[in-house]
Amino acid sequence: MEAYFNELSLHSFTDNETAKNAFLLLGNCLKKLSEMGVSNTRMTDEATRKGILSGQTLNRVLNNEAVIDKDLKSVIINRMCTLEPIDDLENKYNVTGFQYNGEDCKGLGWACEDIEDSVALGLSLEDIWTDRNYNVNIYMLDEDGEEVSSVSQCKHVVTPNGIENLRDFFQTKINIPTNGSVLAIETVSLFPHLIFAGQALEQLKNIKDAVAVEQIYYRLRDLERVAANSIVPISTSIFKYKTTPESETRSRLPEMFVKFEDGETRHCSWHSRFIPGAGRIHFYYDESEKIFYVGYIGEKL
Known part of the structure; x- marks a missing residue:
């Protein structure tokens, strides 16, 4: 089983300390997901290029030891991998896109119940990205080649406690x-x-x-x-x-x-x-x- 990273939750931080705390929490979530049997957390290539700190993309922040030490860097690199090739997934499901509140959202989309039925992992952002379900708009082609839309829920987690609350779900997935x-x-x-x-x-x-x-x-x-x-x-x-x-x-x-x-x-x-x-x-x-x-x-x- 794989999880999917919510790229919309990546946002700019004002200073190193704030970013450090956010990525420490992310690392703890990745460890907790591994405990639940989740081998990888996939993210889009676009996510690696998003600005996190002034002048620093996610790729650069991974090499900033003031934010991410060597042990945490190892956890993130070993547990997170890119979502590519995205075309393979799109061809498998005939999907043309996913949106949340009018924004494209590949991570939330692939994790939602009607597609991979997994979980999306995000960075915590008060009142915006928390441990709860989010409704995702799915756009796909039907068997006649016509675009149709539907809404599906996505399980979203930002803390180890949120992951723990889904233990029964993970156990069920393992036994399928x-x-x-x-x-x-x-x-x-x-x-x-x-x-x-x-x-x-x-x-x-x-x-x-x-x-x-x-x-x-x-x-x-x-x-x-x-x-x-x-x-x-x-x-x-x-x-x-x-x-x-x-x-x-x-x-x-x-x-x-x-x-x-x-x-x-x-x-x-x-x-x-x-x-x-x-x-x-x-x-x-x-x-x-x-x-x-x-x-x-x-x-x-």
Whole structure:
């Protein structure tokens, strides 16, 4: 798992002492993240060129021993690395940009729940950058090449205490299967209110991309949450992730009618979306039994 550095939190400091205290706190956060299993904190190339002190960019401040001593410099260099190549991430998710309060925000964007579902690490700035969630605007291309926008929350931390408060989240991330075959085996124990068609389990077993498997895991967990809490009737508003019914025309496609192991054929016209690509989890929700029947997992039909 990797975290992402919030480049918007980089700001100018009035003196060496103030900057020193800020970077000491950053170093303690990097150590705490490592304790939680976060191997790297990625940042943009632009961040390294931002002015921190008069006439000094971040790269120059790293060599200013009045601000960052050798031990802290080693921690920062070893735990933080650049976000490049950014094009690879953009191609994977079809993302065209992220914004917070009208400003571009790559770090917050990549960390948000609907993309990498990680955490963003920033420098503390009172009343502006604190330990809390921030809403990020995501701009991306849909499967038809049209730009669409959505809003997603980003977990943001600036102190070791803020990181500690997310311990359960980090523990969950560590335990998420990263291979479709493993997730398929664990579906019964992980999702007791979900019943999978044979074809859906086979499709899941063939998914090797760890990012896609993680995305599928979270969508299935969302279905489990709805059923376990007996939330009815079905509607787009009861789901955490984008989940909608097919159009009337597409709902009549033969692929929407899936035969399950009990011999019943069910109309799996609702779907939850996942990325990278145009991933779909098609299902039928039995509202009386509070059971989701998952009929298909894969690319858009």
